[in-house]
Amino acid sequence: MKLYDAMTPNSLRVHVFLSEKGIQVPRQQVDVLKGGTRTPAFLALNSLGELPVLELDDGKILTESVAICRYFEALHPAPRLLGEGAYEQARVEMWNRRMELYLFDAIGAVAQHSFDFFADKVEQSPDYAAAQMRRFDKLLAWLDRELSDGRPFIAGERFTIADITGMAVLMVCDLLPKRLPSSLSHVKRWEDSVRIRPAFAERVRSAA
Incomplete structure (x- = not known):
């Protein structure tokens, strides 16, 4: 899988969530200031042109920081960051x-x-x-x-x-x-x- 990442508040949410769980995910940095989220290639991943984006090994895409966090919580329950x-x-x-x-x-x-x-x-x-x-x-x-x-x-x-x-x-x-x-x-x-x-x-x- 691959996490499209940048220094943005919503990307921060996923970054901290993964770090607190001790999960390592390959990342691809996107240069937001240079229009990296507005390219045709990125818009094919997320038509809203927003970060973060998680691309799974089978090509499925997840966007929205909380949705991505919920995915990782299901895979790696401990520590519980969404409650028990x-x-x-x-x-x-x-x-x-x-x-x-x-x-x-x-x-x-x-x-x-x-x-x-x-x-x-x-x-x-x-x-x-x-x-x-x-x-x-x-x-x-x-x-x-x-x-x-x-x-x-x-x-x-x-x-x-x-x-x-x-x-x-x-x-x-x-x-x-x-x-x-x-x-x-x-x-x-x-x-x-x-x-x-x-x-x-x-x-x-x-x-x-």
């Missing part, structure tokens, strides 16, 4: 969706409406970017209140894909750059704990 048992799996799904649909969506919109790279892909609006940043700050305050119960990770006592999606949020923050307020002590505690995990620290170093 009905309740934990549902709770991890709930928190991963919350991280993706709220925080990741908000900070991603700021990037899409701010970076020159997206100028030919979306109709950019500085006012919308500012509004989404205000939304993001409110969501951070909400997350801080949620984490005030003392749990170490987003979905509970264990590191899961919900934390990995949170890492993707941090990656976008680093690119903007946007620092999380130190006044949000519970969010900062969580941020400090995930930034030191080897897979994320390695990815940040390679992006520098």
